Amino acid sequence: MATPKLTDVSWLGPKDEMDRASHLFGKCSECYEIICVEKAVADKQNTQQETNEMIYEAFHTHVKLKHSEDANQAASQAETKKTLDEYQKKVGS
Numbered sequence: 173m174a175t176p177k178l179t180d181v182s183w184l185g186p187k188d189e190m191d192r193a194s195h196l197f198g199k200c201s202e203c204y205e206i207i208c209v210e211k212a213v214a215d216k217q218n219t220q221q222e223t224n225e226m227i228y229e230a231f232h233t234h235v236k237l238k239h240s241e242d243a244n245q246a247a248s249q250a251e252t253k254k255t256l257d258e259y260q261k262k263v264g265s
């Protein structure tokens with residue numbers, strides 16, 4: 173299984189006025205879910221770094237919640253198939 177990646181990251185709001193944009197969003201490459209975070213509030217004008225970290229943190233949580241479970245499921249499916257294969261071998265034909 174491919175590792176999910178955060179894609180199409182961009183600011184919600186006028187492109188030329190990033191300071192007015194309020195949200196940063198990106199898309200999960202695996203399930204196309206939109207990850208969206210509010211712009212970080214900081215004393216300094218440019219909060220892009222902080223907000224970038226926030227979206228990656230949110231995406232990390234998304235992957236952990238949504239895709240590690242999928243991975244476990246896939247593993248257990250493979251396990252089930254192996255068991256069935258072995259059973260069929262035993263039974264013969």
Ligand SMILES: [Zn+2]
Nearest residue numbers: 200202203205
């Ligand atoms: Zn996803």
